[in-house]
Amino acid sequence: xxxxxxxxxxxxxxxxxxxxxxxxxxxxxxxxxxxxxxxxxxxxxxxxxxxxxxxxxxxxxxxxxxxxxxxxxxxxxxxxxxxxxxxxxxxxxxxxxxxxxxxxxxxxxxxxxxxxxxxxxxxxxxxxxxxxxxxxxxxxxxxxxxxxxxxxxxxxxxxxxxxxxxxxxxxxxxxxxxxxxxxxxxxxxxxxxxxxxxxxxxxxxxxxxxxxxxxxxxxxxxxxxxxxxxxxxxxxxxxxxxxxxxxxxxxxxxxxxxxxxxxxxxxxxxxxxxxxxxxxxxxxxxxxxxxxxxxxxxxxxxxxxxxxxxxxxxxxxxxxxxxxxxxxxxxxxxxxxxxxxxxxxxxxxxxxxxxxxxxxxxxxxxxxxxxxxxxxxxxxxxxxxxxxxxxxxxxxxxxxxxxxxxxxxxxxxxxxxxxxxxxxxxxxxxxxxxxxxxxxxxxxxxxxxxxxxx
Numbered sequence: 001x002x003x004x005x006x007x008x009x010x011x012x013x014x015x016x017x018x019x020x021x022x023x024x025x026x027x028x029x030x031x032x033x034x035x036x037x038x039x040x041x042x043x044x045x046x047x048x049x050x051x052x053x054x055x056x057x058x059x060x061x062x063x064x065x066x067x068x069x070x071x072x073x074x075x076x077x078x079x080x081x082x083x084x085x086x087x088x089x090x091x092x093x094x095x096x097x098x099x100x101x102x103x104x105x106x107x108x109x110x111x112x113x114x115x116x117x118x119x120x121x122x123x124x125x126x127x128x129x130x131x132x133x134x135x136x137x138x139x140x141x142x143x144x145x146x147x148x149x150x151x152x153x154x155x156x157x158x159x160x161x162x163x164x165x166x167x168x169x170x171x172x173x174x175x176x177x178x179x180x181x182x183x184x185x186x187x188x189x190x191x192x193x194x195x196x197x198x199x200x201x202x203x204x205x206x207x208x209x210x211x212x213x214x215x216x217x218x219x220x221x222x223x224x225x226x227x228x229x230x231x232x233x234x235x236x237x238x239x240x241x242x243x244x245x246x247x248x249x250x251x252x253x254x255x256x257x258x259x260x261x262x263x264x265x266x267x268x269x270x271x272x273x274x275x276x277x278x279x280x281x282x283x284x285x286x287x288x289x290x291x292x293x294x295x296x297x298x299x300x301x302x303x304x305x306x307x308x309x310x311x312x313x314x315x316x317x318x319x320x321x322x323x324x325x326x327x328x329x330x331x332x333x334x335x336x337x338x339x340x341x342x343x344x345x346x347x348x349x350x351x352x353x354x355x356x357x358x359x360x361x362x363x364x365x366x367x368x369x370x371x372x373x374x375x376x377x378x379x380x381x382x383x384x385x386x387x388x389x390x391x392x393x394x395x396x397x398x399x400x401x402x403x404x405x406x407x408x409x410x411x412x413x414x415x416x417x418x419x420x421x422x423x424x425x426x427x428x429x430x431x432x433x434x435x436x437x438x439x440x441x442x443x444x445x446x447x448x449x450x451x452x453x454x
Contacts, residue, residue, distance in 0.1 A: 037091050037092055037093040039054050039081075039084060039093070040055050040056075040093050040148045041081065041094045041095070041145055042055075042095050042096075044097075045097065046137065047069065049067065050067055050069060050077075050103065051066050051138055051140075052066070053142040054145065055146055055149060059146055059150075061142065063080070064138065065077060067080075078107075089110055089111040094114045094115070095114075095144045096115075096144070097116065097117060097118075097122060100161075108160040113157065115148060115155035117154070117155050117156070122140070122144065125144075125147040126140070129146075159342055165337065168294065168334055173338070175331070178287050182208075185279055185283065186280070190207045192273040193207055193273065195269050196222075196261060196265060196266045196269040197270070198259065199253050200212060200225075200254075203245060203249065209240070211240035211242050214240070215250075219254070220270035220273065222259075223266075234247040237250070295330055298330065301317060301337075316435060316436075318345070318432055319337065320437060321438075324437035325431075326399065327387075327394075327395060327396065327399070327424075331384070335381060335383075335384035339378050339381045339384075348429075349426060349429040352425055352429065354374070355378045356381045356425065357373070357374045357381070358419075359422070360374060361375075385421040386421065389403075389418070389420040389424065392420065393420070396440075396443075403416050
């Protein structure tokens, strides 16, 4: 083994905090990184045309390429790389600022090693080549390529993802987008009702109930609503299975004195409200459809049988392990698998806690030392682990006790949940490595001591 690999080089990633082990070969006393490439390609992405720069091992610019964002453009770019490297894809390293997209997928499909880096880190690398702040597409492509050549461990190596993971990511993000659109429209509807029909907000403060929408369509203005009969109101409540309110309570609210407005104001505001209702119904229908699709996809990914141990016994998949944890529901599971699929596949605890924003950041200079909350992270992943911890305190006794200990020590609500999330990520990675689902008896038998996480 010593003849093949002379030593192991440890390096720590500045972006994720993960530790990389890079094998080093000995050739006549000279050490060469196994992951070194003959050519380093930096690509600065744009909308219509991308800029690429190719440098060799010495940092010399070999070629500069510009290719269109199209199928033909990507094929021409790949052919140029094949001609340059002699069709040896393994000796070419490609780096971009994004971890996904058609350029990334095309390069991975052809067997190239693809890396990504945070744009903020690229900005720091750019300062090494120009202190005047000059910036253009060609310079950025060169900085990417040259930085990959000199600081390879700081870049994140990308892997080709499965079709189901890509689909899950799109559905999960679309569900988030629809939720934001729904909240935006609900706020607009509530504002219009507050403007001319506040009686309705007394029976539905958020105005997000479907039966309220039907009621607005039947009686869009207070003058019509106060004349509704008990039978008509009962039919609306029965259709939507509303039991928390009676027809008498709804009728009493609708017959309260209306606001005195300028002529035409109520009609204009009601027209605005009525135009919002079809959009709200469409978004609600799409959200239900996407939730069903995500649940079906997670069930397919959770099926036991595709992963078999050396002893021939079936063991749970990563999705099944994740979904067995307390507090992990459909949204949290989908977000973790969509946004941190590579960290989960690698069982990389340090990367996972950094992506999720639960790993604190230390700023130290001289005698001054400050530990603050991590801001540079994946916001969707941060929200997911936050709600995972919040729900875990309600359904898991040990989590509730641990949260109480942290609060007693003076931690804020958010800091306590982040610390709890850090412990859950530790448990998740350990379970993934052993392919075991959550066992509440073993979990509650362990004793943990609160640690500081900001």
